[in-house]
Amino acid sequence: MIVCVAVVGHQNNPLYIQSFTEADDALKLHHVVHCSLDVVDERVNNPKKSGPMLNETYLGLLYPTENYKVYGYLTNTKVKFILVTTDLDVKDADVRNFFRRFHAAYVDAVSNPFHVPGKKITSRTFAERVSTIVKAFGLSSAG
Amino acid sequence: MDEYPEELRTPPVALVSLVGCPDHHPTISAHLHSQQPPINVLALPDFSKVPVVLAKKVKDSVGGDPPGGILKRDWLLKHRTKVPSLVAALFSSLDVSGDPAQWLQVCSDLENLKAAIRPRNVKLVVVVVLQSASADDINEDRMIALRKRAEVDLKYLLIYTPDDASELKQSLERLGSAFSELASTYYREEGRRIRTKVEKKSFSYPELHIRYCFKVAIYAEFQRDWIEALRFYEEAYRILREIIGTSTRLPPIQRLVEIKSVAEYLQFKISTLLLHGGKVGEAVQWFYQHNVAYKRVVGAPEAPYLHWEWMSRQFLVFAELLETSSATTQSISSLASSGADRTLTEWEFRPAYYYQLAATYLKKKQSSLDISLSMSENAAETDSSVDSVVPSSYVGQFAQSLEQGDELSMQPLTDEDYIQYTLVEGKRFQDSYEIIALLKKSYESYCNLKAQRMGSICGLKMAKEYFSLNDYTNAKPHFEGIVTLYRREGWVTLLWEVLGYLRECSRKLGAGKSFIEYSLEMAALPVPPGINITFLGLMESGPSGPPCLQQKECIHKEVLYLIGKDSGDGSSVEESTNLRLTEENPLHLEIDPVSPLRTVLLASVAFHEQMIKPGASTFVTLSLLSQLPLSVEIDQIDLQFNQTDCNFTIINEERSSSTTTTYAAEQNQRTETASSLMLTANRWLRLTYDIKSEQSGKLECALVVVKLGPHFTILCRAESPASMDDLPLWKFEDRVETYPTKDPSLALTGQKATQVEEPEPQVDLTLGAMGPALVGESFMVPVTVSAKGHSVYSGELKINLVDVKGGGLFSPRETEASSLDSHHVELLGIAGAEWEDESQSGSDGNINRIQHSFALVSVPSIKNGETWSCKLEIKWHRPKPIMLFVSLGYSSQENESASQIIHIHKSLQIEGKTAVTINHRVMLPFRRDPLLLSRVKPSNEADQLISLPFRESNVLIVSARNCTEVPLQVESLSIETDVDSGSASTSCCIKPGTGTGSPGPALLVAGEELKKVFTVVPEVDSSPLSLGTVCLRWRRDSGSHDLSTCTIITTKQRLPDVNVEVSPLILSLECPPYAVLGDPFTYFVKIQNKTPLLQEVKFSLADSQSFVMSGSHNGTISVLPRSDHILSYKLVPLSSGTQQLPKFALTSVRYSAGFQPSAAASTIFVFPSKPHFKGANDGEKQLETVAAI
Known part of the structure; x- marks a missing residue:
């Protein structure tokens, strides 16, 4: 199950962060997302020599914490997407697919002429779309 | 890792035993110990000790009762320190070849020894120590007999020669190799024996299976067969995992504790072996599996803390292993890709990651232990029974030792007793300091890796731990270290939490200033509107509650209460009343452009004009912005400028008290009143006043001092709207942004400083120069200063010559050529004022300083209406246009310090020309x-x-x-x-x-x-x-x-x-200066030979229509050395006017040079008749002269 998704801007500032848990661990998830930025930095600064990671937006598993797994995605405009899940066994393809759809939603949200680039995303439509994608992720991995 | 017994932590070392001849034991032990691999020695002085050491306990009947546990606690230690792999019996050669009594003793010792070692299958070596006295004669028969009695191979009957150095070395080496060979054989055989048991599955309990696998692995380690050892450890681990659900031997809690303890041992061994083999990736992978396998095996709900403690230990031990393993130094990125079925991430190779998790689990243990402790309040009563609980003889088991008379007997524990025991143990243990130590390690490690966010969460947890220990002095610096990062990256929720802690720390430490600062910062944070519900009722959101608007308002109210602005109900702030500001304890907060408190109060000051005339008034707009949730009423605002005369005070009319006004009046300062100074969230408070300055130069607003309440002031550094940064944190928010001034263009260009111009000069400065300057002359430029309205005091003329086309006035290349002429244009000097007294204006009078292109001249005092002049003397060395700049600076009043310097500038372009x-x-x-x-x-x-x-x-x-x-x-x-x-x-x-x-x-x-x-x-x-x-x-x-x-x-x-x-030939044509029509004249051609050689020349004379000619037309003549030859022609002019004489041509044969006179040279004027000149003598003479030249 996805417990948290986040969009992080250039200055590593949160642009959108939403947790999807009943439990009261939103703050903890914020910390998890924030810490994962270190891994993103490390990945970006020391790209692996071998081919497949080159020019790849999907960063893969960033790090496992005691209960969560954190996945990352870096757009061409250096906006980071972070996904936190509790599933222990996640298919890479599922995550990739999730990020692709999430990216599309993000692009639509920031293409809004009333959105100021660099500011937090407050669009309700975006929030709804994200929660649909998040739910769909749970279903596809279950099925 | 340190809490493990040493035998587990270090790789096993073979053990041999030496018996007899104790004198030689130290030498042999030392040698064996230094061998590679080393061998430990159990030295027994005499043979009687052997049976004691090797005594074997009566074993449990294998088929019957279930085993008491999985691993015996002291089994490994036994093999490390007690049970030798071989016994070396040392006999003196004197005894061996001595009298029958001695021999008999040897034989009986040997027999006893054999009997003692047989049940353990321990190997035997017989060493005969060659004593010096009997060096020559060892009885051969006795030796054979000895070997037969001992039943050893010939190669294990050794002779040890201690006396000779080289012999000693040899015999030590012989001993060493024989020992290691036999020890290895022993361990191999033992290992094989147990392995057969495993393979035949000749055991009735899985516990024994595990035990056997463990033993095989240990024996393999004795032989340094790491691969075999690893295989059997893994096998044991696998079986252990299987019996978790099936074993019923012990009460459930203790059973799980035992299994986990054994798993921990096995895991430790496996990780160690993998890491020492350099297989870091595999080790990490294995640990991950281990973690996954046991993570959810929490066990009984009564004692979850046991599980968390165990988990924490797993991570801690692995972290320590990883840290000590040298293999971690290799590059992480290459490792990360080497993972087999699951790609490992970077952090999983870092000890810091495991330290952090160890701390996390320890924290979990701590909290669940607290819960358990609070549930069993009656624990204190049963403490006495708990005292007698000791670890039993099996790994991971505990028993109660009961004294029955003189003997101690072990009684199995019930789970309740065990939990009691662990609770008492847990209470003794200071978990918080352990957690802090772990986090500190992790924090430092992350900081070294430049993973600041990871580091900061460790720091945060560390600080929270200090906070929970009520150690606020230690907690505060840690919180402060983190807060900067969160501020910079705009993580408001995280920032809120940390600030909440900081606020609480300040409150507890009684630091009023920082308490108010943190409170204000929190109150001005941009809290996301949607987050309230999710965060409400969170226990982990810190002491300041969830980040929501209500909470912000609460905090704000508390601050207002403290600064005395709001009487408040005081219910929420009772404990901080000691922080309330009083007259003796006022507070001044400073806010500069990098302060986090900019969100609390942002002061922007904009002058409406960038340049103002002195004495003329302009407008200045002060705009204040606050993001505090509640409106704040300001009592008084002081604007402070760099020109203190301009400072003024704005007083809130509603709140104005008599004291403030009188104060301002005393200071003789300007005071303005405003009807309302209400500061609302995210709305600019704009105040525009006129301002006037008499003093020229920069007028800049430095500080805006805002007074809130009687004892609280905020000193806010003024910012220009044009160069104002966005508000930190708020810049990411989607909020209504307005301009600080009503006029949007002023908001974009407004500056907090303006330039006050100088007063108009009332003095004329004229440069009189006529026309261009000529190269070489000293060109005078008169400069006249005439005072028209001002008197000139302490005037100063600055004169500057500048090349119009740019570049220098001289070229360095020419400087080298001649220093005098180095400047193209040079200021030579200044001729002083004419009206001055001769005595007064000496040579040092006016010219203070002259350089080639610059001069500084002091001007004497000139009263109004008078004039003064001087002359600049400029010399051009090259034609060049230059610009002459003259500027006069003077003060209009005699008192220099008080009045300002007024400047007049004049310039003149002067051409320099070649005359x-x-x-x-x-x-x-x-x-x-x-x-x-x-x-x-x-x-x-x-x-x-x-x-x-x-x-x-x-x-x-x-x-x-x-x-x-x-x-x-x-x-x-x-x-x-x-x-x-x-x-x-x-x-x-x-x-x-x-x-x-x-x-x-x-x-x-x-x-x-x-x-x-x-x-x-x-x-x-x-x-x-x-x-x-x-x-x-x-x-x-x-x-x-x-x-x-x-x-x-x-x-x-x-x-x-x-x-x-020197010319060899000279040709001269001679004819009269003029001719008369029809009048014959002679035309001579004179050829002079200047050489000492005979010169042959050819000549020719062409006919001319205007003349009748006599003489040879052409021919060749020889001119004698140093002599002349003259050709003469008689000519009669036929027409008048300027006529061409017949063309003469000459060729010198020797020099092959032809000659023809020029047309001008062969022209003559023919008069129609003989002319009559007036004063004919003079004219004729003159004409002749011309012709002669």
């Missing part, structure tokens, strides 16, 4: 043509020197042209011979030509040319010959009067050098 150009021309004498051989030869050199014939008089015409618009007076034009060429006086004779040279000064108007003729006779045949320098003395013609003011300037130009040649 005269000098040309020259050298000509040969008329109708006299020397043959110059250098002219005959074709030459392509363009700049060839002019050749002059030797000892012939040549004509030099020098012309000087005035190329300015100014008329010039030429004083003289002469040629000076060069002084430097020593023989110049005799080398050439230059005389001014007669007639044309004008003796007196001549006036040259613009464009006019002055010519002068000189005769040049080269006296010496030397090339090149210097002709000298033309020297023209002139002055500017300033009208008839005042000749003295213009100095005479000498312009010099060097004439180019000439070649002097």
